[in-house]
Amino acid sequence: MREVRAPGRARVAVLGAGLIGLDLAERVRRSEVLDCVLVAGRHEQTLGLRRAAEMGCPTAAGGIASVLEAGPFDIVCDASNAQAHPGHWALLRPTGALLLDLTPSCLGTMVVPTINGAEAVAGGNISLITCGGQAAIPILHALAQHSVCGYVEVVCSGASATAGRATRLNIDHYIHTTQAAVRAFTGVPEVKVMLTLSPANPPPPFRVSMTLVPARRGAGMAAAAAGAVVQAAAHSVRAFAPGFAVRFCRVVDDQIRVAVEVSAPGGRIPAYAGNLEIINAAAVLLAERYATRRESASPHAADPDAADPDAAGPVGAGLGAAGSVSAGLSGGGKDAAWTAS
Numbered sequence: 294m295r296e297v298r299a300p301g302r303a304r305v306a307v308l309g310a311g312l313i314g315l316d317l318a319e320r321v322r323r324s325e326v327l328d329c330v331l332v333a334g335r336h337e338q339t340l341g342l343r344r345a346a347e348m349g350c351p352t353a354a355g356g357i358a359s360v361l362e363a364g365p366f367d368i369v370c371d372a373s374n375a376q377a378h379p380g381h382w383a384l385l386r387p388t389g390a391l392l393l394d395l396t397p398s399c400l401g402t403m404v405v406p407t408i409n410g411a412e413a414v415a416g417g418n419i420s421l422i423t424c425g426g427q428a429a430i431p432i433l434h435a436l437a438q439h440s441v442c443g444y445v446e447v448v449c450s451g452a453s454a455t456a457g458r459a460t461r462l463n464i465d466h467y468i469h470t471t472q473a474a475v476r477a478f479t480g481v482p483e484v485k486v487m488l489t490l491s492p493a494n495p496p497p498p499f500r501v502s503m504t505l506v507p508a509r510r511g512a513g514m515a516a517a518a519a520g521a522v523v524q525a526a527a528h529s530v531r532a533f534a535p536g537f538a539v540r541f542c543r544v545v546d547d548q549i550r551v552a553v554e555v556s557a558p559g560g561r562i563p564a565y566a567g568n569l570e571i572i573n574a575a576a577v578l579l580a581e582r583y584a585t586r587r588e589s590a591s592p593h594a595a596d597p598d599a600a601d602p603d604a605a606g607p608v609g610a611g612l613g614a615a616g617s618v619s620a621g622l623s624g625g626g627k628d629a630a631w632t633a634s
C-alpha cells in the first residue's frame with residue numbers, strides 16, 4: 294500500500310517508463326519533498342509501466358497526453374526519447390512546469406549541479422545533458438579554470454544492460470549533446486566524445502576517461518595541482534552522487550589524463566549502473582532544490598534560504614561566456630528485476 298504523502302510536496306510526473314524513468318520514479322518516491330503523482334508510458338502492457346505500478350506509482354499509457362490530462366504538475370521529468378522531447382516541451386511549456394530533460398535533446402538550458410545548478414530554480418526547460426556529461430563536466434570545467442586547453446577527449450564506457458532502447462536510438466544525440474556541453478562549459482573549441490556499451494559479463498562499471506591537451510607547451514598544469522583540482526571537483530559531486538570516484542589522474546607529456554567511475558550505492562539498480570545514478574541523482578537534486586525554493590517562496594515560509602545549503606552559491610560561477618548554456622535491447626540485464634524491457 295502506498296504511503297500517504299504530506300501536503301506541500303511538489304507534484305512530479307515522469308514521462309517514460311524505461312530504465313531511466315523507473316529509477317527516477319523510485320528516487321522521487323523516496324524524496325521528502327517530491328511526490329511521484331504519475332509515471333506515463335505509451336503502452337498499457339509494457340513491463341516498465343507494470344513495474345512502476347508495483348512500486349506504488351499511479352500510471353498511464355497515453356504518453357504526453359496523459360501528463361497534460363493529469364496535470365498540472367510542478368515538475369515533469371522527460372525520460373523518454375530525444376526525438377520526442379521538442380514536442381513534449383512545446384506542449385508542457387504553457388503549463389509552467391519545470392521540465393527536467395533526461396534525454397540528450399540539446400534543447401533547454403544545460404545544467405551541471407555543481408557548476409550552474411541554481412539555474413534550474415528559475416524553471417523552464419532544464420537539460421541534464423547526458424550521463425557522460427554529468428560525470429565529465431565537473432572535472433573538465435574545474436581543470437579548464439587553471440589551464441589553457443586546445444583539445445578535450447572524453448571516452449564513456451558502460452554496461453550494455455544499462456542502456457534501454459531509447460538510449461540506443463539516441464546515441465548520435467548523446468555524442469552531439471555531450472560534445473556541445475563540454476565545449477560550452479570549458480570554452481575549449483575542439484572536443485571529441487566517444488561511447489562504448491559492453492555486453493561483457495560481469496558487466497563493467499560506468500567509467501569516463503578524459504584527456505586534456507594544452508593549447509601550447511607550458512599551458513597545462515603540474516601533476517600535483519591537477520590532482521588537487523580534480524579531487525576538489527569530485528568531492529563536490531559526491532555530495533549528491535556518493536559513488537563518484539577518481540580512478541586515475543596523471544599528467545603525461547603535458548596532457549592531463551583523468552578517469553572517473555560512478556557506482557550506484559544501493560537502491561533497485563545494480564552498482565555498475567553508474568550512468569543511471571549520476572544523471573538521476575542530479576535530476577532529483579535539482580527537483581528537490583526547485584521544490585524547496587517554491588515552498589520557501591510561499592507566503593507562509595519564514596526564511597527562504599535557511600534550508601538550502603546552495604542558496605548563496607554562484608549562478609554559473611566560473612562559466613564565463615558559457616554561464617547560461619542553451620544549447621529494448623537490454624543485453625544481459627533483460628531478466629533482471631530492475632529493468633523495464
Ligand SMILES: NC(=O)c1ccc[n+]([C@@H]2O[C@H](COP(=O)([O-])OP(=O)(O)OC[C@H]3O[C@@H](n4cnc5c(N)ncnc54)[C@H](OP(=O)(O)O)[C@@H]3O)[C@@H](O)[C@H]2O)c1
Pocket residue numbers: 308309310311312313314333334335336339341356357372373374375377395396397423424455456457458459460461463467568569572621633634
Ligand atoms: N540508460 C542510460 O544510461 C541513460 C542515461 C542518461 C540519459 N538517458 C536517456 O534517457 C532516455 C531513456 O533512456 P532509457 O535507457 O531509459 O530507455 P528505455 O529503457 O527505452 O526507456 C524509454 C521509455 O520511454 C518511453 N517512450 C519513448 N518515446 C516516448 C514518447 N514519445 N512518449 C512517451 N513515452 C515514450 C518508452 O516507451 P516504449 O516502451 O513504448 O518505447 C520507454 O518506456 C533516452 O533519451 C536516453 O538517451 C539514458
